[in-house]
Amino acid sequence: MPDVAFLAYEQCMLSGISSLMDAFGIANEWLKHFARREGVPASEDVLFRTEIVSPGGRPITAQGGIPLSPHRAMEEVKSTDLVLIPPHMFGVRHDREQIGDMLDWLVMHHQANARIGALCTGTFILAMTGLLDGRIATTNWQLVNRFRRQFPKVRLKPERVLTEDGGLICSGAVTASYNLGLYVMELFGSPELMRACSKALLVDPSRTTQAPYMTASFKKNHGDKAILAAQEWMEEHFMEGVTMEDAADYVGLSSRHFKRRFKQAVEETPLNYLQQVRLEAAKKALETTTDNIDEITRQVGYEDASTFRRLFKKHTTLSPREYRDKFAI
Known part of the structure; x- marks a missing residue:
């Protein structure tokens, strides 16, 4: 039964947390349905156990001024199976001094063999840890040029909806978070669970590329x-x-x-x-x-x-x- 910790931080997009918490809740209900179908006594246990954590357990204000109270402090989480980093509307611009505790915490859990998932522009935070250096990743296609300038060592594949390299999972623009959720459901559950949830959520699990949605961004502020x-x-x-x-x-x-x-x-x-x-x-x-x-x-x-x-x-x-x-x- 995987434990999933959503790492909330100031001005993160609440949808990156709430949408997948709902999706994992739906997955838990489908597993109960499978058990009933097979005549197996329904268990009170669930597959996905989710919680929201934040630095110091402090309440945070999400994008749009939405107040969010975490379940507990990230420092209290000694072990987990999966950490998910929600996106920021325009990509995180903090430096290491501002969010260093978050970065060190992510590195610690990766070293303890937890998977780390970055949703959309949450990839910026994951890249700030240095864990993505030399590894394949994706992010929101609209911020590709900025990401490449800021993190030149990352092997960015912006056309991809989803990547995993060394236990580090990244998803593309916002709705690709659902594809990451489906990937996790198959990873910790089964292909049958993933297919059932993809239909319930109306998400195409075979979607692999952002390319049809990408528009060219022409750099003109170069001064030449x-x-x-x-x-x-x-x-x-x-x-x-x-x-x-x-x-x-x-x-x-x-x-x-x-x-x-x-x-x-x-x-x-x-x-x-x-x-x-x-x-x-x-x-x-x-x-x-x-x-x-x-x-x-x-x-x-x-x-x-x-x-x-x-x-x-x-x-x-x-x-x-x-x-x-x-x-x-």
């Missing part, structure tokens, strides 16, 4: 005026058959120097940047128009529809038609 001008020019002329040499000429740089400087400023090659601009335009057209794929291919600057389809699927994991079926307004 020439590269910013190139970015704006590419965004204005992407539908034309522009080349990287055209962009370099526009800002008066050699092709080689332009590519190196662009990569340094934007953290992306100019060719990949142009592709992302075109793909974002294609997504918008697929979502908001009835234009056929060949028309959209030409509108976003590609001549060959098969090349466009291949690039689109590479970046989103969906064909243009599948994307339209999923997201069209």
Whole structure:
């Protein structure tokens, strides 16, 4: 019977705690149903025993000003099977001095063979422990660039909904927390329990990628005026058959120097940047128009529809038609 401790901290998102506490409660009820179905006397014991803990056992104020009283202090938890770290709306910006006790506590439990799960941007706290260095992780796709700058040693896989490496479990954007919950139900329970709960919660257990939901984030606050001008020019002329040499000429740089400087400023090659601009335009057209794929291919600057389809699927994991079926307004 696994013990699950939710680590509450100031301004954490309450949904990251309450949603999974409810989900584990549903799992416990399903196990009772399985027992009744098999004619086994119902036990008062439950599979998942959950509690909320906080530094010093202090009440905390969750996101939205919601007061939350923990069951006890984290320091009182000497052993547990799973610790779950709820997310923060914009990713935690605290330094180690502010939350050092939490980080040391997480390291201690990991060393005692407890699994640690980070929900969405809770990955920032887990990464601050250093435990994720050299390990695979995921997080909310909207904060990928910041995460990579802050934790360059982590092998971030932002397209993934869920990862586990060395007993450290991470989930993607908010609703991926349910996928982590299902994973834990199968881990400590059974595939049958996981399937029953996925249906009860209306969560697709086969969802493995965030890629179809990801939108490109174009870095522009880098301070390089020439590269910013190139970015704006590419965004204005992407539908034309522009080349990287055209962009370099526009800002008066050699092709080689332009590519190196662009990569340094934007953290992306100019060719990949142009592709992302075109793909974002294609997504918008697929979502908001009835234009056929060949028309959209030409509108976003590609001549060959098969090349466009291949690039689109590479970046989103969906064909243009599948994307339209999923997201069209």
